[in-house]
Every structure is written in C-alpha cells, then in structure tokens.
Amino acid sequence: MSEITLVSSNKSFGGWQKIYSHESTELQCRMNFGVYLPPQAENGPVPVIYWLSGLTCTEANFIQKAGAQKYAAEHGIIIVAPDTSPRGVNIPGEDDSWDFGSGAGFYVDANQEPWKKHYKMFSYITSELPSLINSKFPTIKDKQSIMGHSMGGHGALICALKCQGQYKSVSAFAPICNPVRSVWGQKAFAGYLGGKEGEENNHWKVWDATELSKVYNGPPLDILIDQGKDDSFMVELQPESLIAAVKDAEALHVVVRMQEGYDHSYFFIASFIEDHIKHHVKYLKS
C-alpha cells in the first residue's frame, strides 16, 4: 500500500477538503486525489461516494465548483474525487488532444501500445484507489457508491455495471451512455483498446454502459441520470440508447431526468448535486 502525501487541506462546511498525492501501482505514476472528510468522520467510519470527472478535468474541478461538500457534511459522507488520467508519464502525443490521452483516460484499462503500461484507469478507480482510501480513511467498506459527469458519467456507469455489487448505487450527469457509437468514445476506444473508429467494434462493448446494461445480472442497481436539454454535446451522450437498453432489465432501475435549459457545465452539476447525494444516501445509510 503506497503512502499518501498531503497536498492541501481546507476546512469546508465543518469538515475538511483535502488533496493528497500518491504513487499509483496500476498507473505507474504519481496521482492526486481529493477527499472530503465530513465532520462525522471524526467519530467513526462513514460511507463513501466516488466522483469521476469529465474530459480535461483534474481532481480540482469537482472540489471547487460542484458545491457537494455541504451535502456530504449534512449526510456524513466521504467524497473521493480522483484525477481523470495518468499524469507526467511522457507518452509521445499524450497532450495533443483534449479528448484523448492526458485528461481523457476514459476509465478503461488500455491494452494497446503505447498506452497499456499507464492507462489502467478502470483498475485504478475500482481496485487500487478504494483499497488505499479504505486503509487511510474512516470508511465503511461495504457502503460505497459512485457518480460522475460526461466521460466520468460513463466511468461511473461502467464501474457499477462491471463490478456487480461493489457500489450500492450509481448516478451520472450527462454521461456518455453509448461510447461505442459516439465520436469521443470511438476515438478513445480505438486508441486504448484497438480497433477502428467509425465501426462498432465488438471487443469495445465490455466498456460501454448501454451494452453492459443488456447483460447485467448483478444485484438490483438504482441509476439516477440528469441530462441538460440544452447540452451542446448531446450527440455524444445518447441517453436514449441506455433508456432503450434497460427497458426490460429486471435488476436495473433507471431514471433519466431531462432538465429544461441546462447545459453541460458545472452550473448544471451544482444545481442537482444535492439530489444525487440524496439518491446515494438512500442506499448507503440503509
């Protein structure tokens, strides 16, 4: 288990918003993550929600802009906000695109050169980081949920759908619901997983929320999705694909709320983060 180093610490809503760094074994690089410790964490273990950010983000965006600390403090929840990709790993071209490489890990485990050594974000998020968090902070290990935005909404959905039972609930803001059919997803999957852009490659489907929901056979999972109706990236997000896929699913309960006038920004996230935390609290506190 790697050591963690405190990067910053700010009192927030009676608790503490901290950022730590550590050497990641999965990613073979030094990573930052944010952790909000609510006041209740001083008196004993509490549940955890993981937040996965979108394209171009780091661990900082959600911490500074979503306003989640207020509700985490009210309900006594730790929120962990990791970075979105490996950092400083010096792969040629990693910084060339805003939608691929650094800042755009897509929460998959790459198996293609030159990405496969470092770009193991799925294993990092679902295995290494939770182990680290559970060893260093007062968490209730079987009370964990996950949420995210855009690329991170895709990440949250596939983490919950693939690691059946690991997360008590899942939610997403404007998630990329069907990446095998989106331009962003095809670019990322072709790079990290191999295959051709412009085609629906079969081996990509195990990283696609819509496809995974068709074969999900884990415990009941309650999925809350908020989607702004004025989101300029709607063609990449395709909530209708996920809705159609889960129509007859027994174990998946999906509510997609189409929010009039809202866009893809953190103003949208901040407006509904309270509802998402309450969604998770239903399962984390029961």
Added chain:
Amino acid sequence: MSEITLVSSNKSFGGWQKIYSHESTELQCRMNFGVYLPPQAENGPVPVIYWLSGLTCTEANFIQKAGAQKYAAEHGIIIVAPDTSPRGVNIPGEDDSWDFGSGAGFYVDANQEPWKKHYKMFSYITSELPSLINSKFPTIKDKQSIMGHSMGGHGALICALKCQGQYKSVSAFAPICNPVRSVWGQKAFAGYLGGKEGEENNHWKVWDATELSKVYNGPPLDILIDQGKDDSFMVELQPESLIAAVKDAEALHVVVRMQEGYDHSYFFIASFIEDHIKHHVKYLKS
C-alpha cells in the same frame, strides 16, 4: 448608458448565471461583470446584492466557487459580481504585482499618475455599475446590499460606510479592516492616492473601514463579518481594529464571527455564504 454584451449564460438553480461585458465610462475600458438572475426575476423586480472579490480575482471566481446561486434562487435575489480592476488599459507596470494594479483595484478612486485615468473602482462600483444594472435588469432600486472578500470585504465596507443609506446591509469575509495600517493597504493607497508606505497618511483615512466607522452618521447599518481563525493573512486583516472602533458607535451594529479552523479560501466563503445572504435578505425583504 453603455450597451451590454452577453459573454456567457448558464442555467443555474432554476435561474441564469450570466456574464456580460460593457464599455465603462469611469474606468475607460471594457469590463466584465457577472449577474445571477433568480427564477423570481422573470416575474418582476427583485433586490440586488453586490459581491466584491479579492486580490487577483476576476468576475469569475465567486460565480464558480462560492455556491451562492442556490440561496439567491431560494430568496429571489440578483447577485452582481464585478471584476476587481480595470483591464487592458496598458499602464506600464500594471501586471507586475499580484497586490497592486490589475486584479488589485482596491475599490478606491485613484488620483495619482499613471492610475487616475482608469482606476476609479469606487465610482464604478457605487455609481456607474448600479445605474447600468438598474437600467438593464429587473431590480428594486432601493433594495441593494453589498458584500465581499478580503480586498473586496474592505471594498464592501467602505462602499456601505461612505455611501450612507445606499446599501441596506453589508457583510464581509475576512475583510481588510484597517488598510492604512496593513502592508497591502499601504502599498495600494500610496500608489493610487499618493503618500508613503510605512506611514498612516491622513488622506487615506476616507478609504479605510475602521476610520470611516468612527465618523459614520448615516442610518443604522448591520455588518456581518466572518473571519477564519486559521487565515494566514490575519496580520493584513485586523478585525480587532474595526471591533474596537465601533464599540461605541450608535448606528453601526457589527458581528464578527471568528470561525475555528477556516482559512482565507473560497472553501471558507462557500461554507458561510448562506448565512451572509440570509443576513442581507432580512433587510432587503423587509
């Protein structure tokens, strides 16, 4: 009256967070300001709170990090967040310091070369901008309050103390309470107003909240101040000076809350912004 140009617009808590730009007559340059329009503003005029940001900030910091929109929407309040100094005016040296020149207008009216042509932030904030806001947005003209942070806390206090009766209430986070005795204040005042750093120049006192509070003879004014006990800039802020100065003041009611563990950051502001908005609502809705 100058025209305003929409820079950005994001739906937020049922209302709209917008940024506009305009040509300022006082500042002789193009300026941005943020304005949050709560849902209630669609049905008629509402009160306004002005927010003044601190050193190095623009109109963006408060909008993105304070989480105020939630409470502005709940109470039906417009919040106006101006920039902190003239921009793009090409004065030699304006970008050399983080605590003087661009980003550090200090909310005074400069009378020294080369600053006096543009650096008229006091007149901009208390006169030009309110006239513009009242002409373009559905405001109740006699229901206005003001608040700010650090340099902007100083700004909010002097605006309310100098423009007696213009603001129904005032509040501040970690304000520079006695700038004539602080390093930041002395540097700014010497530059904008003339005089020597390291001395308490008499002609500075009309821009100092502690000094102004000693001679205030306007209508009753309720001042709420939050100050983090772990604020690393405490030596610049000197809340004790203001507290001592208003001890016997009849018209000024000052509550200074020393907040255990909090620092100078927006995490501190976000933690207590709800209380500040409620403080103003008491007077804006009565």
